[in-house]
Amino acid sequence: MSSQKENTRICCMCGSSPSKDSSITLHRFPKPGSKNALRCELWAKYCFPNKAWSSPKFQDELHSKHKMLCSKHFESTCFIEKKLFRTAVPGVQGILEETSQKSPSAPSHIEVRSTEDIDRSHLDTHAIIETSRGCATESDLDIGNVRCKTFTETVSEDNKHKLTVLMHNETDGTPAENPQPRKQ
Incomplete structure (x- = not known):
């Protein structure tokens, strides 16, 4: 089980990982909802510009699958x-x-x-x-x-x-x- 968690703890944009570079931090995609609607859309658009980034279903999938971005992108x-x-x-x-x-x-x-x-x-x-x-x-x-x-x-x-x-x-x-x- 720990190997599965280690595999998911990488940046979905550049593949960076805190285990490879201790200076970075990983940040999970925001949870979709009325308070986060714009923010979720902007995160999805930034990472997946050629996918259905405006779709709430796609945004929910990014959050529920624990997709992450590293600190290099902020x-x-x-x-x-x-x-x-x-x-x-x-x-x-x-x-x-x-x-x-x-x-x-x-x-x-x-x-x-x-x-x-x-x-x-x-x-x-x-x-x-x-x-x-x-x-x-x-x-x-x-x-x-x-x-x-x-x-x-x-x-x-x-x-x-x-x-x-x-x-x-x-x-x-x-x-x-x-x-x-x-x-x-």
């Missing part, structure tokens, strides 16, 4: 120590830039200022912090295309995590009005 800002944020998306810049090219009439940068206190006690290897307004995308905001411009995080002494994401209007660089997240 920006360093997606982690606290070796723990991955619950809202982290692999290859964020490439996917969000691709999204912003689909609609040239909409601004690709806006300013979103969001600060949330989050209890770090819920951190584990596969499900880390919920930051509902982290990197915003067209799918979760009532606006055109957006891309993270600045990502800042601080951890306070009382084990709370504060997250601030700043985006700017591409045309003149001025802060845009705060968009409202869509209700699911």
Whole structure:
């Protein structure tokens, strides 16, 4: 049984394994559901662009078969120590830039200022912090295309995590009005 577990503990993109490279960590595909719909879709699209990545059934299969991605596929800002944020998306810049090219009439940068206190006690290897307004995308905001411009995080002494994401209007660089997240 342990040999089967060892065989599944590899990155589905590059085949990396912590047993071969101790500097990487593996992160399980997110569990599909209404809170994770966009995130599941982005993970699936990143890893399997030529498959039915938008299908909830396909996304559920990726989660239930314990498919994993290694830390090489995430920006360093997606982690606290070796723990991955619950809202982290692999290859964020490439996917969000691709999204912003689909609609040239909409601004690709806006300013979103969001600060949330989050209890770090819920951190584990596969499900880390919920930051509902982290990197915003067209799918979760009532606006055109957006891309993270600045990502800042601080951890306070009382084990709370504060997250601030700043985006700017591409045309003149001025802060845009705060968009409202869509209700699911």
